[in-house]
Amino acid sequence: LAIRRDMKPFGPPRVNRGLNTRQAMTVICWFRRVLRLDDHPALAAAAKNGAVIALAILDPADAAAHPASAQRQAMALPPLDAGLRARGSRLIVRRGDPATVLAQVVRDSGAVAVHTSQGLPFAGDDGLQAAVAGAGAVLHVHPLADLVPRGSVLTGSGTRFKVFTPFWRALRRTPIAEPLPAPRLTAPPAWPASDGPDWPEARRAMDRGWDVVARHVRAGEDAALDQLEAFLNRITARYAEGRNRPADDDATSGLSDALAVGEISARRIWHRAMAAQQDGQGGIEDFLRELAWRDFARDLFHASPNIDRTCWRPEWNDFPWRGDGPDAEAWRRGRTGIAMVDAGMRELFATGRMHNRVRMIAASFLVKHLMIDWRVGLDWFARCLTDWDAANNAMNWQWVAGCGPDASPFFRVFNPDTQGTKFDARRRYRDLWLDPDAVGAQEFADAAPRSWRVDPHDRLAPMVDLDTGRQRALDAYGRFKRRD
Numbered sequence: 013l014a015i016r017r018d019m020k021p022f023g024p025p026r027v028n029r030g031l032n033t034r035q036a037m038t039v040i041c042w043f044r045r046v047l048r049l050d051d052h053p054a055l056a057a058a059a060k061n062g063a064v065i066a067l068a069i070l071d072p073a074d075a076a077a078h079p080a081s082a083q084r085q086a087m088a089l090p091p092l093d094a095g096l097r098a099r100g101s102r103l104i105v106r107r108g109d110p111a112t113v114l115a116q117v118v119r120d121s122g123a124v125a126v127h128t129s130q131g132l133p134f135a136g137d138d139g140l141q142a143a144v145a146g147a148g149a150v151l152h153v154h155p156l157a158d159l160v161p162r163g164s165v166l167t168g169s170g171t172r173f174k175v176f177t178p179f180w181r182a183l184r185r186t187p188i189a190e191p192l193p194a195p196r197l198t199a200p201p202a203w204p205a206s207d208g209p210d211w212p213e214a215r216r217a218m219d220r221g222w223d224v225v226a227r228h229v230r231a232g233e234d235a236a237l238d239q240l241e242a243f244l245n246r247i248t249a250r251y252a253e254g255r256n257r258p259a260d261d262d263a264t265s266g267l268s269d270a271l272a273v274g275e276i277s278a279r280r281i282w283h284r285a286m287a288a289q290q291d292g293q294g295g296i297e298d299f300l301r302e303l304a305w306r307d308f309a310r311d312l313f314h315a316s317p318n319i320d321r322t323c324w325r326p327e328w329n330d331f332p333w334r335g336d337g338p339d340a341e342a343w344r345r346g347r348t349g350i351a352m353v354d355a356g357m358r359e360l361f362a363t364g365r366m367h368n369r370v371r372m373i374a375a376s377f378l379v380k381h382l383m384i385d386w387r388v389g390l391d392w393f394a395r396c397l398t399d400w401d402a403a404n405n406a407m408n409w410q411w412v413a414g415c416g417p418d419a420s421p422f423f424r425v426f427n428p429d430t431q432g433t434k435f436d437a438r439r440r441y442r443d444l445w446l447d448p449d450a451v452g453a454q455e456f457a458d459a460a461p462r463s464w465r466v467d468p469h470d471r472l473a474p475m476v477d478l479d480t481g482r483q484r485a486l487d488a489y490g491r492f493k494r495r496d
């Protein structure tokens with residue numbers, strides 16, 4: 013491999029004698045929320061570039077803000093290490109601030125380059141570039157293996173889509189690149205020290221015992237592929253309707269946490285699903301359409317990196333939402349007295365997951381019936397979800413709050429009780445999490461911190477009358493619209 017000119021400024025490349033140039037050059041691949049060997053553009057590039065040090069970084073800031081997601085990432089590391097060892101490599105794990113860790117591992121290993129994937133939000137790699145360059149190497153940031161490259165699916169006039177359905181139609185006409193195979197890896201002449209996959213900061217940051225949540229996780233690249241196969245074998249033409257029923261857990265793929273930590277790529281899912289569709293499997297088109305929401309969210313985040321902090325429609329930053337406080341705390345603890353909301357919030361706390369329909373119901377209740385700022389809810393979901401994804405979480409919270417793109421109009425206020433009657437007619441979901449003798453209610457009681465003093469036999473009165481809450485929201489919306 014010719015020594016790339018751009019490596020010259022840091023003096024002659026560090027070539028280890030006795031190996032050919034490619035093998036002799038050591039490069040680092042930072043597995044940055046892409047915890048797999050399959051369809052991994054940064055790893056494929058690193059493998060072409062030299063002997064690879066596979067590095068995972070456990071960032072304390074990530075653990076503090078997103079403990080469930082951090083723990084979910086930590087669970088992905090042992091299977092990833094096993095996959096690397098099967099290829100004569102291994103996973104080096106370091107805890108700390110990414111820029112500091114990268115510079116240290118470059119210095120420890122004499123690596124000439126670091127390859128990694130785009131982070132979310134997409135901005136902000138300058139500190140990394142400087143730290144890696146300061147240690148004498150070059151940082152290469154590669155696109156994620158999403159369905160389409162960011163900003164590549166545009167309207168006829170070349171602008172970004174602001175509404176999902178036309179985005180979906182344009183994406184559907186776009187050829188989706190084939191997934192990359194897992195590359196052959198050359199081991200470096202020496203391995204830097206590794207901290208191992210344990211992540212005490214993440215466990216300490218958890219608001220509840222991780223072991224309860226871990227029961228609901230199937231970690232690892234192989235497990236994700238198995239889960240995909242199992243789903244494609246059971247999906248039917250009724251997926252679009254079945255995916256709305258929270259008690260029918262098997263109606264959807266359950267792949268969001270594997271996608272969020274990067275154990276499987278969207279492209280791998282797309283191509284396997286297309287093959288299943290060609291074999292006559294029903295429901296695939298609707299499933300691919302849901303998968304495309306994830307790319308739509310990434311495109312929005314790429315165009316507006318602050319949509320997890322400010323309203324995508326700026327005028328909504330003046331909307332009179334209330335701040336955090338006792339009402340928000342009752343919502344977080346599943347103690348609103350509204351069955352579908354409380355069931356969902358308890359599922360979230362006990363398992364790190366929450367059914368999509370229930371996420372919509374619980375989020376709508378917070379921002380409309382309680383008139384509490386959507387960012388309060390977004391932050392709680394970011395702490396508790398094992399499938400936390402910065403782009404998906406931001407887009408969906410803004411969709412529910414009415415301030416995002418293609419948003420559900422604010423005046424369309426979900427009624428949690430009628431939603432329950434419609435989507436959980438036999439109360440299987442609500443009973444699972446609210447009936448004191450049910451397994452879900454017990455899991456929640458086990459997971460909840462002692463300070464919450466959860467008594468499964470509690471009978472809670474609704475904290476707000478649903479009609480009163482709805483009218484209050486509509487009145488506030490009316491005043492807001494007339495404010496000019």
Ligand code: FAD
Pocket residue numbers: 255264265266267268269271272302303304305306309366367368369371372375393397399400401402404405406408409412
């Ligand atoms: P399936 O129906 O099997 O769909 C397959 C994949 O498509 C999902 O894994 C997911 O990657 C994608 N997808 C499906 N629905 C959506 C959607 N509405 N938006 C974006 N992508 C979607 N999803 C996350 O992955 N992380 C989050 O942090 C997140 N926060 C949310 C917050 C709120 C308020 C709401 C209403 C939704 C949020 N979602 C989030 C979207 C959705 O709830 C989950 O993706 C879905 O429940 C995952 O279940 P599944 O994998 O079985 O989905």
